[in-house]
Amino acid sequence: MTAENRPLSPHIFIYRLHLTTLLSGLHRITGVMLIPGSVLLVLWLWAAATGTEAYATATWAIGSWLGRLCLFGWTFSLFYHLCNGIRHLFWDAGHGFELARARASGLAVVAASGALTLAVWIAGYAARGG
Amino acid sequence: MATRFTLGRVRGLGSAKEGVHHWWMQRASAVALIPLYLWFAFSVTALAGAPHAALLAWVGAPVNAVLLIALIAANFYHGHLGLQVVFEDYVPHEGKRLACLLVSQFLSTLFALGGALAVLKIALGG
Numbered sequence: 001m002t003a004e005n006r007p008l009s010p011h012i013f014i015y016r017l018h019l020t021t022l023l024s025g026l027h028r029i030t031g032v033m034l035i036p037g038s039v040l041l042v043l044w045l046w047a048a049a050t051g052t053e054a055y056a057t058a059t060w061a062i063g064s065w066l067g068r069l070c071l072f073g074w075t076f077s078l079f080y081h082l083c084n085g086i087r088h089l090f091w092d093a094g095h096g097f098e099l100a101r102a103r104a105s106g107l108a109v110v111a112a113s114g115a116l117t118l119a120v121w122i123a124g125y126a127a128r129g130g
Numbered sequence: 131m132a133t134r135f136t137l138g139r140v141r142g143l144g145s146a147k148e149g150v151h152h153w154w155m156q157r158a159s160a161v162a163l164i165p166l167y168l169w170f171a172f173s174v175t176a177l178a179g180a181p182h183a184a185l186l187a188w189v190g191a192p193v194n195a196v197l198l199i200a201l202i203a204a205n206f207y208h209g210h211l212g213l214q215v216v217f218e219d220y221v222p223h224e225g226k227r228l229a230c231l232l233v234s235q236f237l238s239t240l241f242a243l244g245g246a247l248a249v250l251k252i253a254l255g256g
């Protein structure tokens with residue numbers, strides 16, 4: 001086989017990105033991102049157990065714009081990975097493999113994780129009183 | 131030959147049942163995490179902006195403390211099993227992959243223990 005006619009893996013310039021491919025990549029990215037997120041969760045609990053001053057520092061860090069940005073990323077990653085994880089579990093049980101259904105469930109996952117993220121943030125700001 | 135057998139299992143060269151175990155435990159921990167995280171996210175959200183004492187009272191309530199420790203354990207176990215799959219895909223060099231696995235296993239255990247201790251300290255009023 002010459003160099004010209006050997007088979008090529010999908011060519012990035014003509015390869016069409018499918019929703020289902022994108023969502024599957026996002027499951028891995030959010031899963032990995034949830035690990036530093038859970039480390040921060042432990043640090044937060046640790047600060048709460050240490051004392052009022054340490055807890056105040058943690059609360060200040062979470063309230064900063066960077067803290068809120070991280071918390072928002074964590075909330076969305078959590079709900080996306082959770083919803084898409086349910087989708088994975090249904091696949092593992094042998095349901096919903098057909099392309100049309102995989103697409104529909106993918107859209108449902110995006111909608112559900114968006115809605116859950118929004119619900120938690122609205123409830124959070126309501127609890128805080130703004 | 132016991133050590134060789136054990137190392138073979140760590141390297142993923144064990145009997146087919148090892149792979150099944152990993153697969154199953156990743157799913158079992160995922161199933162446990164669904165209700166635990168939904169409960170946690172909405173409970174903690176309701177505590178946004180609450181004083182330190184209110185959080186301590188919530189974490190320290192016996193049922194909450196048990197569920198929190200279960201969440202922490204399932205979280206780091208599931209995360210480690212997930213990372214193992216990721217390492218298998220992206221770290222072709224066997225020595226480096228084993229090093230990554232060890233680091234992930236040690237850190238997951240340490241953070242899970244740290245989280246559990248923090249919850250217990252609050253629950254037991256230390």
Ligand code: HEM
Binds near residue numbers: 034078082164
């Ligand atoms: C909240 C409930 C959760 C559910 C329902 C869930 C579900 C799943 C499922 C079903 C898989 C296997 C996906 C596959 O077949 O390839 C998976 C993979 C993974 N999960 Fe979770 N998970 C949850 C939470 C978490 C958390 C909190 C973390 C971080 C500590 C995490 C990290 C990972 C990682 C790193 C992978 C491997 C990704 C890959 O192989 O591409 N998950 N999850």
